[in-house]
Amino acid sequence: MPELAEVEYFRRQWNAGLGGRVREVALHSRKRVFRGTNTRELIRCLTGARLLGSIARGKRMLFRFSSANATPAQSWLGIHLGMTGRLQCAAVEFRPGKHDHLVLYQRDRALVFQDARQFGRIQFDHGETPPLWWDEATPEVSRMTRGFFDTFLARHARPPIKAVLLMQSGFSGIGNWMADEILWRAKVAPHKQTGELTSSERARTFRATRFVARESLRIIGADDSDLPRTWLIHERWSARGKCPKHGMVLRRTTIGGRTTAWCATCQSSRAKPRDPVEVA
DNA sequence: CAACCTGTTCGCCA
DNA sequence: ATGGCGAACAGGTT
Numbered sequence: 001m002p003e004l005a006e007v008e009y010f011r012r013q014w015n016a017g018l019g020g021r022v023r024e025v026a027l028h029s030r031k032r033v034f035r036g037t038n039t040r041e042l043i044r045c046l047t048g049a050r051l052l053g054s055i056a057r058g059k060r061m062l063f064r065f066s067s068a069n070a071t072p073a074q075s076w077l078g079i080h081l082g083m084t085g086r087l088q089c090a091a092v093e094f095r096p097g098k099h100d101h102l103v104l105y106q107r108d109r110a111l112v113f114q115d116a117r118q119f120g121r122i123q124f125d126h127g128e129t130p131p132l133w134w135d136e137a138t139p140e141v142s143r144m145t146r147g148f149f150d151t152f153l154a155r156h157a158r159p160p161i162k163a164v165l166l167m168q169s170g171f172s173g174i175g176n177w178m179a180d181e182i183l184w185r186a187k188v189a190p191h192k193q194t195g196e197l198t199s200s201e202r203a204r205t206f207r208a209t210r211f212v213a214r215e216s217l218r219i220i221g222a223d224d225s226d227l228p229r230t231w232l233i234h235e236r237w238s239a240r241g242k243c244p245k246h247g248m249v250l251r252r253t254t255i256g257g258r259t260t261a262w263c264a265t266c267q268s269s270r271a272k273p274r275d276p277v278e279v280a
Numbered sequence: 281c282a283a284c285c286t287g288t289t290c291g292c293c294a
Numbered sequence: 295a296t297g298g299c300g301a302a303c304a305g306g307t308t
Contacts, residue, residue: 059287083285119287258286
């Protein structure tokens, strides 16, 4: 699930534990999700600490905890959900299954991180200020400026536009379904070289990027509601998916190493019949 | 049984 | 040196 809006939804799942003290930490320390992380330190610092707050940026989340056990500083838990990660709030009797790699037990609940495929990652740090790995350089995609957008596209003129939309250093939080949704709305062919986009295609892609980010955050981020039936997302999963506009079967290709669904009619790289035509 | 998958990173090659 | 591509990661689902 986890792209921008799903990440925000999962972040909120742990809100029930805000202000609560962690009584016990249970984790699978040798699992890949903890690569590079000192799990012994994580357990020592989080046991007895209160969950004070959290933020999400793109596909990453940062949870802040109070000091505990005579440790002087705050603690920071970074979570990336990868492909199959999820957060949930469970009853205090919760017993971890084989994919529940981290569980924070509070008095009245259990905060659970689950990730079957383990492309996700958990990081930990202890200190007064946010850790170095919590990089805030990339702007929120929902508030991206046209200037940043144009500069980023100009710097990556060679690859297809779909691949550029997937680059987290520019489009933080955009994943495979969002990139397809944006290009379908912008009427831009996903395989078109970024440097070849016309100025109106760039303008439409910029507007569609902010629209898809804001609307999905508003609708999915709040309570995981379904997006309107008019969105491409509902059709792009199956090989029989159809364009929501006129029912044409979507084409499927691999771009930037990812499955890409698009409408050959809406997103033609040639001039569309209704576009102004130059006359000799 | 084989192919596919909402993500990132690394090694190789241009 | 930089940029881009495919493979690898691990396991569930179709």
